[in-house]
Amino acid sequence: MxxxxxxxxxxxxxxxxxxxxxxxxxxxxxxxxxxxxxxxxxxxxxxxxxxxxxxxxxxxxxxxxxxxxxxxxxxxxxxxxxxxxxxxxxxxxxxxxxxxxxxxxxxxxxxxxxxxxxxxxxxxxxxxxxxxxxxxxxxxxxxxxxxxxxxxxxxxxxxxxxxxxxxxxALLGAWAARSGLRPLRRMSTVAAGVSASSLTQRLPAEQMPAELAELASSFNAMLERLDESFQRLSAFSADIAHELRTPLSNLLTHTQVTLTRPRPIEDYREALHSNLEELQWMAQLVNDMLYLAKADHGLLAPRREMLDLAQETDMLLEFYGPLAEDVQVSLSREGNAHLAGDRSMLRRALSNLLDNALRFTPATGSIKVQISDQLQGLQLSIENSGEGIAKEVLPRLFDRFYRADPARREGSSEHAGLGLAITQSIVRAHGGQIRCESGPGWTRFVIELPKKG
Known part of the structure; x- marks a missing residue:
């Protein structure tokens, strides 16, 4: 009926x-x-x-x-x-x-x-x-x-x-209601025309009645979010293909060259070792993508155990110490706090930030880790010296596959541009937030976490 x-x-x-x-x-x-x-x-x-x-x-x-x-x-x-x-x-x-x-x-x-x-x-x-x-x-x-x-x-x-x-x-009411509900029919027409390839239509909120102006603004905001999400999804798909194209091409070329004529067993072994490196990088990329997909669907469930952040940070600084000495970068840590969180996930997040800081800190520079136990929660910051990040780049730092360096190497097995995105997912899974601050000669990543997850 x-x-x-x-x-x-x-x-x-x-x-x-x-x-x-x-x-x-x-x-x-x-x-x-x-x-x-x-x-x-x-x-x-x-x-x-x-x-x-x-x-x-x-x-x-x-x-x-x-x-x-x-x-x-x-x-x-x-x-x-x-x-x-x-x-x-x-x-x-x-x-x-x-x-x-x-x-x-x-x-x-x-x-x-x-x-x-x-x-x-x-x-x-x-x-x-x-x-x-x-x-x-x-x-x-x-x-x-x-x-x-x-x-x-x-x-x-x-x-x-x-x-x-x-x-x-009834007749006059039907006419008045139909005339008064014309903006709703216009909204219905716009909604019917929305598709993945057409998200640019907007409702004229300023021409709507006062009762529908807020609804029209919310509808336009929804279309804006959908448009942004689809654009990011399209860019994400293009980035995946972009990242996988070079290693796949290398594998195909190397394998075809190896099979062009009979070779000694050592040549085949060397070719397999070379292909294994590319395959390992691709496997890591796929695992990172699956990790982010779980985070998007709220499937990351951190295990809760009391952690000494100073001790966890010192272990990571000790791990990166030899690499920092090679590039003449000093590492230091100040402050302490305790947090109920997932040890492996937080280590991965901090490791991503330290690795990122080491890559962009010049020789004789410094990396400082500051831990503070505040009334409203915990704050952990990692600051490194070096060239600052442009303001227009800061909002995109946590996008997947994004690299601030325009001369990035395609298909690099070292960095695929997912580290900061994974770090953000881990922090959010713990109920916290992460942001980046930068100025001339310094860059700082700040993590804010609640004391109880």
Whole structure:
């Protein structure tokens, strides 16, 4: 079953609201009209009662009634829809102009409403002389059938008005809702046109209604993120092919040259050793890519154990010490802190940063590791001297396969441009952040980690 559209829902809502309001207004008007007619009838009956009492003021028994009857008839002739019954206190009827009625009249004093055989009456029972014992009783009956017909016609008109108002409001509401929801249809059109090859469309947020401007801005931001993600994915795929092309080409060429003619066993062994180096580098590249893929899907689950960061850093500095001595670079560490984290993952992250620092630190330069235990968490920085990094390069340092050196070697088995990306994934897996700061003559990588992962 097809769901009702938003325009249809709004139109039905408008129609229902209009119908309810019209119905309530009609009911209130009908009740007010009915009360007004009752008040008018009561005023009419009371006015006639005054005239009748004046005409019958000397009547106290049946013998006194005949001489007052002509004046009484004259009073009744002015009100053809009014009937009168006069009787004694004991119930004897002296005068009666009532039409034959199928049911007895109310006997209680006061004004009563009566519906009989499709006709409506207002009945008024009272004494001729109020407060006098044994006073003759008057019963005035006013035919109000025309009032009831008016009220019925008015009720029919109310129902007709309610129906027509609901219908008109539904049609106008549907038109208004369709016009008001035009920006949503525009968003739907843009969303339908979005594909991997077309992510440049944007919604004019400044032309949207205030209620949809924020949604349009969020939609444009989403398209911006998707566009950036697809561009990075495309660049990532191109980088993978770029990195694998050279070693594969080397393997093919070396193998083809080796097989062009028979060679001594040592030549074949040397060729296999050469190919093994390329294959090992390719295997490492694939492993790094799988590692990053796991990080992207939140599958890196660090083991938690208490680590002495100073001890872990000193072990790495000792490992890189001989290499630093060869290039005349000094290594140092300051501060200490303890952290619950994964030993192997953090060692890999720090090793990547130290290796990166050694490659870009000139001779007689220095690399300083600073560990500080702060109130909000731990901070570890690795700073090296040397040429600074341009500001436009800093945002891309942690991109995969990115190398700041434009003269990079394609397919180099030493550095594929994944070290910083892996380091960032490890830091984020521990709930931390990493950033790079640089200036003339220095570069610093800062890692901020929570004390408890």
């Amino acid at each position: 097809r769901r009702l559209s938003l325009s249809g829902r709004l139109a039905l809502l408008f129609a229902a609201c209009t119908a309810v309001v019209s119905l309530l207004a009609g009911v209130l008007f009908s009740r007010a009209s009915e009360a007004h007619f009752i008040e008018l009838d009561q005023q009419l009956l009371e006015g006639k009662l005054i005239a009748l009492r004046s005409a019958l003021q000397d009547v106290s028994s049946a013998t006194d009634f005949p001489r007052h009857q002509p004046r009484l008839q004259d009073e009744l002739s002015h009100q053809p829809d009014l009937a009168l019954r006069i009787g004694s206190a004991s119930g004897e009827i002296w005068f009666d102009t009532l039409p034959p009625l199928p049911a007895p009249l109310p006997t209680n004093a006061g004004v009563h409403s009566l519906d009989l055989s499709g006709n409506a009456y207002r009945v008024y029972n009272t004494a001729l002389v109020p407060g006098q014992a044994g006073s003759p009783q008057l019963t005035l009956v006013l035919d109000i059938t025309h009032h009831q017909h008016f009220l019925q016609r008015m009720q029919h008109l109310i129902w007709l008005t309610v129906g027509l108002s609901a219908l008109a409001t």
